Amino acid sequence: xxxxxxxxxxxxxxxxxxxxxxxxxxxxxxxxxxxxxxxxxxxxxxxxxxxxxxxxxxxxxxxxxxxxxxxxxxxxxxxxxxxxxxxxxxxxxxxxxxxxxxxxxxxxxxxxxxxxxxxxxxxxxxxxxxxxxxxxxxxxxxxxxxxxxxxxxxxxxxxxxxxxxxxxxxxxxxxxxxxxxxxxxxxxxxxxxxxxxxxxxxxxxxxxxxxxxxxxxxxxxxxxxxxxxxxxxxxxxxxxxxxxxxxxxxxxxxxxxxxxxxxxxxxxxxxxxxxxxxxxxxxxxxxxxxxxxxxxxxxxxxxxxxxxxxxxxxxxxxxxxxxxxxx
Numbered sequence: 001x002x003x004x005x006x007x008x009x010x011x012x013x014x015x016x017x018x019x020x021x022x023x024x025x026x027x028x029x030x031x032x033x034x035x036x037x038x039x040x041x042x043x044x045x046x047x048x049x050x051x052x053x054x055x056x057x058x059x060x061x062x063x064x065x066x067x068x069x070x071x072x073x074x075x076x077x078x079x080x081x082x083x084x085x086x087x088x089x090x091x092x093x094x095x096x097x098x099x100x101x102x103x104x105x106x107x108x109x110x111x112x113x114x115x116x117x118x119x120x121x122x123x124x125x126x127x128x129x130x131x132x133x134x135x136x137x138x139x140x141x142x143x144x145x146x147x148x149x150x151x152x153x154x155x156x157x158x159x160x161x162x163x164x165x166x167x168x169x170x171x172x173x174x175x176x177x178x179x180x181x182x183x184x185x186x187x188x189x190x191x192x193x194x195x196x197x198x199x200x201x202x203x204x205x206x207x208x209x210x211x212x213x214x215x216x217x218x219x220x221x222x223x224x225x226x227x228x229x230x231x232x233x234x235x236x237x238x239x240x241x242x243x244x245x246x247x248x249x250x251x252x253x254x255x256x257x258x259x260x261x262x263x264x265x266x267x268x269x270x271x272x273x274x275x276x277x278x279x280x281x282x283x284x285x286x287x288x289x290x291x292x293x294x295x296x297x298x299x300x301x302x303x304x305x306x307x308x309x310x311x312x313x314x315x316x317x318x319x320x321x322x323x324x325x326x327x
Contacts, residue, residue, distance in 0.1 A: 032151055040124050047116050055112070062106055078311055079306075079309055083104065097165045133151070142253060154312040179193055188302065195295065200258050202253070205244060221264055248261055
């Protein structure tokens with residue numbers, strides 16, 4: 001009886017350990033890592049950085065565009081490269097969704113990066129990972145902080161116009177509570193949200209996204225409003241696509257002047273200035289405006305967290321040959 005119980009116990013222990021091992025192995029294989037391509041594509045970083053650098057030298061704005069592509073990709077069904085897919089007969093993609101239409105850009109640069117990466121290691125590096133690396137490179141090239149990018153994402157085989165239109169990407173008219181809620185839904189804190197908003201230290205916005213702010217709102221510096229009104233007529237659709245710098249002070253440098261501008265009521269978008277408008281995030285804006293090192297550190301942490309949103313790993317998804325279409 002004792003021998004039977006003992007052998008039964010041993011079997012149970014072995015089975016339990018086997019299950020634990022399977023679960024543990026499955027979990028660990030699904031994690032992203034900074035050295036994912038160290039053996040399979042050691043030249044991935046230098047290859048991507050070269051293309052990004054050339055693109056930014058040609059047009060400074062493209063750095064902000066690549067960063068925005070990554071943000072808009074991750075917030076819709078995770079960081080899976082779905083924003084890069086063109087429409088097909090079986091699905092309508094995300095490029096024409098309200099937050100993206102006539103707004104997101106940089107697809108040509110991503111295609112150029114992919115082509116160069118395929119030359120050095122074909123079929124290895126995902127488009128989702130290319131977006132993550134190109135975002136980091138853009139920040140660094142424009143004077144911002146550096147960090148090790150976690151990699152190992154795979155590419156989705158579909159995209160969703162409905163998901164991109166569902167409100168997961170907060171619009172420039174957002175209230176503070178909507179911003180906080182939208183980011184929390186992705187596992188990002190209010191602090192992450194304020195730090196990531198600092199990406200608006202680079203890039204531009206269209207008149208249609210800040211017209212109401214410069215004509216209707218009162219928490220705005222009057223001379224700043226007037227200067228923006230000169231290139232953004234009151235009556236739509238006149239001037240809808242005219243551009244203005246998101247950072248009025250140092251528009252082509254990644255720094256903490258975005259927050260200094262907010263203290264002066266010079267936030268271009270409603271969703272910018274709402275971060276410093278008597279609410280719960282005022283203290284963070286003040287801190288980042290005076291302590292650039294803390295901003296850089298919090299921005300990096302938030303970027304890494306954002307890159308962890310629902311990636312496809314292991315055997316899920318695919319490694320696209322061309323970023324705009326499934327294999």
